[in-house]
Amino acid sequence: MHTRDFNWTLIRSFLAALEHGSLMGAARALGIHQPTVGRHIDELEAQLGVSLFERTGRGLLPSPHALRLAEPARAMASAADQLSRQASGSQAQERGSVRISATQPVACVLLPPLLACMREALPHIQVELVVNNAVSNLLKREADIALRMVRPDQGSLVSKRVGQVTLGTYAHRDYLRRRGTPRTPADLLAHDIVGEDRQDAIRRGFAAQGLPLAPEAFALRTDDLMAYLAAVEAGMGLGFLAHYVARRHPDLVAVLPQLPLPALPVWLVVHREIRSNPRIRATWDFLSAALPPALA
DSSP: OOOSOOOHHHHHHHHHHHHHSSHHHHHHHHTSOHHHHHHHHHHHHHHHTSOOEEEETTEEEEOHHHHHHHHHHHHHHHHHHHHHHHHHHSHHHHOEEEEEEEOHHIIIIIHHHHHHHHHHHOTTEEEEEEEOSSOOOGGGTSOSEEEESSOOOOTTEEEEEEEEEOEEEEEEHHHHHHHOOOOSGGGGGGSOBEEOSSOOHHHHHHHHTTOOOOGGGOSEEOOOHHHHHHHHHTTSOBEEEEHHHHTTOTTEEEEOTTSOOOOEEEEEEEEGGGTTSHHHHHHHHHHHHHHHHHHO
16 A cells, blocks of 8 residues: 555544544534535545545445555554553643754655644644754754664664655656656666766666766756755656655656565654653654655
8 A cells, every 4th residue: 555645634534434434423423514514535545546435325335445444544643542641741841942852854744644633632842843855963952853764873773663755766757748658667768867966876776777877867856855856747757756755746656666665664753862752752752653654
């Protein structure tokens, strides 16, 4: 199952529709309007790219996709309820700010909907979001919590693997209409490719496939990850994007699924001495529960 953005409001409406078997019953249980529940279900189906319910005269009939999603959605609901109870019992101790460091795509795409849910569960915590592609130095307290793609080896840091970022090859549908769709990795040599500037991971990946590329072969080169996304979305060429990022852009089309691209582990990291701080601990617990399904 592919997920793009586990907006808690959509998941809550999905669970209510699954439990009550109709939009009306779900709306009544949630205390919102029936069309709102319908929009939530439509949006979640669009994000996942699957049909969750068959609309029948007798109500909603869940699809196999809905049944597979039910268990992780209920686990997410349970975690949210538990965090809400913890927050209500220790609001005074949890007041204050927590500084979180993350890379551009994580900070701009992955985290915002999760932090919006956290705001509801932990309303007395303010987030300071440090957007930095470099590894933030927790030892110097530049951040309280960091999301990293490499596991730290300092003994004073506590880390937890919360998932992995999987990558794919994508292009805008207009670009593919103009230039055609590559069928083999070698076909990429005949296409425009958005590449890196001073980094060389993409060139090394091509070389590993026996397809050496010079920097001049790229249509555009940038190490800024959001500029990279913007170039691919503008139709400048093929690019290599995290699935959770690309799925936010419906005009991007995945190609060459057989192309082996390494997955990047995601680690949640905190300094051992401040992990017992109530507000940092509450934020750690929330992200530990929310990140795995968002990265699935």
